[in-house]
Amino acid sequence: MSFNRIRISKIATVRLSILKGRTGLTPNILCRIGFCLSLSEPAVPNPNDYDENGQEFNRYTLTGEWDRFFIALLKERLLSDGLDYKRDLLPQFRAHLNRGAIILFEKVKDLMDLYELLPDSGKKSK
DSSP states (O other): OOOSEEEOOHHHHHHHHHHHHHHOOOHHHHHHHHHHHHHTSSSOOOGGGSOSOSOEEEHHHHHGGGHHHHHHHHHHHHHHTTOOHHHHHHHHHHHHHHHHHHHHHHHOSSHHHHHHTSOGGGSOOO
């Protein structure tokens, strides 16, 4: 399945705007981080929980040179969740972007909070 543009929900758009102010990071970078956070959640996100009334992104702006990597991660997740790649790729991509933005908003109040999201192996011991 091929897609070039993707629209997120209004609430995710608002939360990304606030996060940009908190961290200085652009919405596309925040979406990448949130997407990965969402993939690590055990529950399958419901695409119907999110409207399409928010910001629209060009796919390459979202994924950059790591497009294949993000799609591969999502394919693995779809397989793990017993979902169909062809039917569910775009709806689940959108759902993970939206859920990830919301999760990120709840966990990050400033740039240093992003550091706390790193796995322990990424932190130096005191």
